[in-house]
Amino acid sequence: MNDVSFGPNSRRVSKFQPRQAPANSHATSAMIASLDAEGRETITAPFGEALCEVAAKRDDVVGLSADLSKYTDLHVFAERFPDRFYQMGMAEQLLFSAAAGLAREGFTPWATTYAVFASRRAYDFICMAIAEENLPVKIACALPGLTTGYGPSHQATEDLAIFRGLPNLTIVDPCDAVETMQATHALSESPGPTYMRLLRGKVPDVLGAYGYKFELGKAKLIHDGADVLFVSSGFMTMRTLDAAKALKTDGIDCAVLHVPTIKPLDEAKIQAEAAKTGRLIVTAENHSIMGGLGEAVGASLMRAGVAARFRQIALPDEFLDAGALPTLHDQYGLSVPQITKRVKAWLDA
Amino acid sequence: MPDISPFAASNVSLARRAWSIRRHAVRMGAVQGQGYIGQALGVADVLAVSYFHATSYRPGDPNWEGRDRFYLSIGHYAIALYATMIEAGILPEEEIETYGMDESRLPMSGMASYTPGMEITGGSLGHGLGIAVGAALGLKRKANPAFVYNLMSDGELGEGSTWEAVMSAAQHRLDNLICIVDFNNQQADGPSRDALATTPEAPKWRAFGWHAQEVDGNNIDALREAFDTARAHDGPQPRVIICNTRMCKGIPFLETREKTHFIRVEPDEWAKATAYLDQVSPP
Secondary structure, eight states, rough: OOOOOOOOTSSSTTTSSSOOOOOOOOOOOTTTTOOOOSSEEEEEEEEHHHHHHHHHHHEEEEEEEESSSTTTTHHHHHHHHHGGGGOSSOOOOHHHHHHHHHHTTHHHHHHEEEEEEEIIIHHHHHHIIIITTTOEEEEEESSSSSSSSSSSTTTTTHHHHHHHTTOOEEEOOOSSSSHHHHHHHHHHHSSSSSEEEESSSEOOOOOGGGGGOOOOOEEEEOOOOEEEEEOOTTHHHHHHHHHHHHTTTOOEEEEEEEEEEEEEHHHHHHHHHHHSSSSSEEEEEEEEEESHHHHHHHHHHHHTTTTOOEEEEEEEOOOOOOHHHHHHHHTTTTHHHHHHHHHHHHHOO | OOOTTTTTOOOOHHHHHHHHHHHHHHHHHHHOOOOSSHHHHHHHHHHHHHHIIOOOOOTTHHHHHHHTEEEEEEEGHHHHHHHHHTTTTSSGGGGGGGSSSOOOOOSSSSOTSSSSOOOOOOOTTTOOHHHHHHOOOOHHHHOOOOOOOEEEEGGGGGOOOHHHHHHHHHTTTTEEEEEEEEEEBBBBBBBBGGGOOOSSHHHHHHHHOOOOEEEEOHHHHHHHHHHHHHHHHHSSSSSEEEEEEOTTOOOOOHHHHOOOOOOOOOOTTHHHHHHHHHHTTOO
16 A cells, blocks of 8 residues: 655645545635635735736737636736737646747737746746846746645745746735735846746735835834844735834834845845844745745855854745635744744744 | 748759758768757758748847747757758858857757757647647737747647647647648657547547648658648638658668667768768759
8 A cells, every 4th residue: 555645734634534624624726726815815816917018008018828817817907908918728838838939020029827837847948948038028926935825736935946046037026916016017127037926816905004115125123122023025024013013012123124036146135134233133934935935035144254043934945735815824833823933933932 | 832932032852952951961960979860851851942942030139029930849859950051041050060059049959048040849749739729829919920830740730738738729720830740750759640639630639620641751742732722721710731751861871770769870970961861962
């Protein structure tokens, strides 16, 4: 009897053991799930709306998808600009090759699919047809990291590790709806190939309250604090801001440095903040612990000779379980209670 | 169809152009003592008809917006395209001596960032046709009547991405796309037909919605007619010309050599090949 392999954090004890759903069990968070937004203002389809704003001003902007326009919010653009939208079918290698061809002819294509298919299936095409020639193809991919409970086939837990090694590629992991919109504008203006991790559907509006504005390539201190420096990207900045509030009630003062541009990394800002002595540095990302923001920050600090206590909050180096996102985020350490618990333990150690 | 190449008024025959392409290629092979010379000799007639009959471009202005785009999906064949572009005056003949050397504009595998007139970076096989689909869509958006040519190898028929592009080109009715398949039935591990490129070829493309022709790729008259037919075809289909070619064509002592993908040429044989070509130079 050959049971499936599973990581130490998995609930997959044995597939041959019959089980019952536990009390308080949640339904699977599938592809259409929006990020949990209880009590928050949300904006619907921020990427699609922002792309329409860009396209209204620029005739060179076109959109392509590989049978996932509705699941990447590109349908908003397709409905508004039907003659500028190309349905490429369920063919991701073609999607990115054709985007390269359109870029060669002077257009600025936004190509969308899921992050797993772009990073795993179409990598060679993004590498050679787009990045090697430095063409302005704009890639936007839904379901980055752990944003679906559908299982490893749809969970792009290693997309940043894959793409960080690609020369010329700019990588952005926005936190919320407003940042997604601002990044869509900024990336449309940037000259080379770009990859944006997409939050789709009803996306929370968080950073507006902090007077934050996205700038490509810039890390920004959203909240200052004396005991802990969170260095976070993507929706994990929502979580670190909430964790900072929760920890404050325990008398722990946390700063939050938001790093939406993963590449090129704002090393100067990160090093400057980390060099302020006495703080525990905690990176937090919606990605595998291998090859993402945390390792990039750690290496940068080592190169600069910045010595600090350094910890990572990230997904484990495992194929993750299927299930409900709140369950999975808690299980794998991305939830606010898990973050606060671990930070307290690290400070007490 | 008239000759629409910049050499329409030239009285140099296409046979002579093909001969010159072979000769330039052999001279480059001699510089490195290696190269995809078997493929270059085999495809020389196809390139002669492409660049000296069927393709519109300006030798002094490789980025001219009105040009027909010519994509070399098989970056490995760069030696053949350099030879062609030298003959066309896009590249200076003196640079033959730099082929594959450090600092050269003529690397062994074709790359867009190195060489004027090299439209795409090929070499990772199965890329060209998909890029050509996007370019053909782009040209239509711009109402630019140029054609996109994609020169690919029979080995690339094994790449799934090729067939994604084949389906898409028909779906989008890309009548401005002409795919040229150099079918020499030789890939790295042996005959392509023993791997994935099984017959029948043209019916397969037709079943996918393409206008397909199969020709003797070393017969200049047949090639000219096939290119003319592909350009003139009055229908929404993308077009493919499957060119059955013979590796090492034009140099008998290499033609009869045991067929391999990367043909072995002894150091003294490069000069011998050049000498042979000089004996048989067509008018």
